[in-house]
Amino acid sequence: xxxxxxxxxxxxxxxxxxxxxxxxxxxxxxxxxxxxxxxxxxxxxxxxxxxxxxxxxxxxxxxxxxxxxxxxxxxxxxx
Numbered sequence: 001x002x003x004x005x006x007x008x009x010x011x012x013x014x015x016x017x018x019x020x021x022x023x024x025x026x027x028x029x030x031x032x033x034x035x036x037x038x039x040x041x042x043x044x045x046x047x048x049x050x051x052x053x054x055x056x057x058x059x060x061x062x063x064x065x066x067x068x069x070x071x072x073x074x075x076x077x078x079x
Contacts, residue, residue, distance in 0.1 A: 006050035024050035028069065 006024040008015040015023040025047050032043030051071045059066035 004054070005052065009047065020050055026051055026053055028053065028056075030067075 006026040008023055009025045028046045030043040032041050053069050055070040057068050
């Protein structure tokens with residue numbers, strides 16, 4: 001799972017949009033699922049550059065164990 005929109009971190013920090021490229025971050029989070037109960041919790045998190053992580057999907061067949069993300073319009077925002 002990834003953040004759809006980047007934000008200043010820590011959450012709630014006030015930062016001008018003009019500082020988007022330097023002070024905003026995206027987050028990719030791995031969700032841990034307890035097999036017996038189905039309870040979900042955060043397994044891990046990675047702080048990423050402020051890209052728009054549009055779509056994510058878990059790998060299947062030969063790519064099982066991998067996760068793939070699509071970045072939307074990152075060149076338009078970061079040259």
